[in-house]
Amino acid sequence: MSPDHLTTTFAALADPTRRAILARLVSGESSVTRLAEPFEMSLPAISKHLKVLERAGLIARGREAQWRPCRLEAGPLKEASDWIEHYRRFWEQSFDRLEDYLREMQKGVQKKEKKDGSKKQRRH
Amino acid sequence: MSPDHLTTTFAALADPTRRAILARLVSGESSVTRLAEPFEMSLPAISKHLKVLERAGLIARGREAQWRPCRLEAGPLKEASDWIEHYRRFWEQSFDRLEDYLREMQKGVQKKEKKDGSKKQRRH
Numbered sequence: 087m088s089p090d091h092l093t094t095t096f097a098a099l100a101d102p103t104r105r106a107i108l109a110r111l112v113s114g115e116s117s118v119t120r121l122a123e124p125f126e127m128s129l130p131a132i133s134k135h136l137k138v139l140e141r142a143g144l145i146a147r148g149r150e151a152q153w154r155p156c157r158l159e160a161g162p163l164k165e166a167s168d169w170i171e172h173y174r175r176f177w178e179q180s181f182d183r184l185e186d187y188l189r190e191m192q193k194g195v196q197k198k199e200k201k202d203g204s205k206k207q208r209r210h
Numbered sequence: 211m212s213p214d215h216l217t218t219t220f221a222a223l224a225d226p227t228r229r230a231i232l233a234r235l236v237s238g239e240s241s242v243t244r245l246a247e248p249f250e251m252s253l254p255a256i257s258k259h260l261k262v263l264e265r266a267g268l269i270a271r272g273r274e275a276q277w278r279p280c281r282l283e284a285g286p287l288k289e290a291s292d293w294i295e296h297y298r299r300f301w302e303q304s305f306d307r308l309e310d311y312l313r314e315m316q317k318g319v320q321k322k323e324k325k326d327g328s329k330k331q332r333r334h
Contacts, residue, residue, distance in 0.1 A: 093224050100220035160300030170291045176284030
């Protein structure tokens with residue numbers, strides 16, 4: 087896969103409206119008019135977003151002249167996912183480190199509570 | 211997570227140099243000069259890319275005045291991965307469909323070969 091392909095995919099995903107369009111297509115293909123409904127945006131503005139998604143291969147459009155339904159194409163998302171996957175051990179490590187830190191902190195608190203408790207007992 | 215956070219992450223990833231910088235940081239933290247080595251780019255150009263990555267939270271930089279090493283921060287990649295993960299069933303379905311198609315095609319070929327074979331036998 088060429089790096090430019092990944093660039094096009096990530097650039098297409100770097101917009102909340104385009105991500106929302108993909109999310110709407112999860113439930114099946116849709117006309118542009120129906121896709122545009124939830125957005126406070128003109129049809130030409132939505133069409134522009136659809137063109138970016140289409141160029142990135144993230145959607146495909148039917149060939150019917152009157153009604154060119156859009157549908158999700160997940161291939162580029164798989165490629166993006168494969169790329170990100172290489173970094174999984176890094177975020178898993180960070181969560182492990184956070185977990186270790188929280189565990190140590192909790193131990194510290196318990197130790198302090200125990201100490202304070204025995205101090206109180208000594209005072210009584 | 212705010213949609214803008216995801217937008218910043220994907221926009222930062224939508225560049226081959228920035229992705230290559232992240233890939234270099236997999237082997238550990240690095241100075242800007244060392245990071246810049248494989249790229250045919252000026253240090254200021256690399257610094258600009260590093261700023262984009264830093265703003266997206268994909269790298270962090272040390273506080274040493276002389277040597278501010280960059281290191282990978284994978285948190286935003288986890289969030290991007292979680293978002294893409296929602297679409298997994300779509301690409302898995304497409305691969306299943308491709309597999310079905312290839313299996314059907316192979317069956318068709320085998321059937322044709324058998325038919326051609328029996329025709330030949332009849333001719334002999």
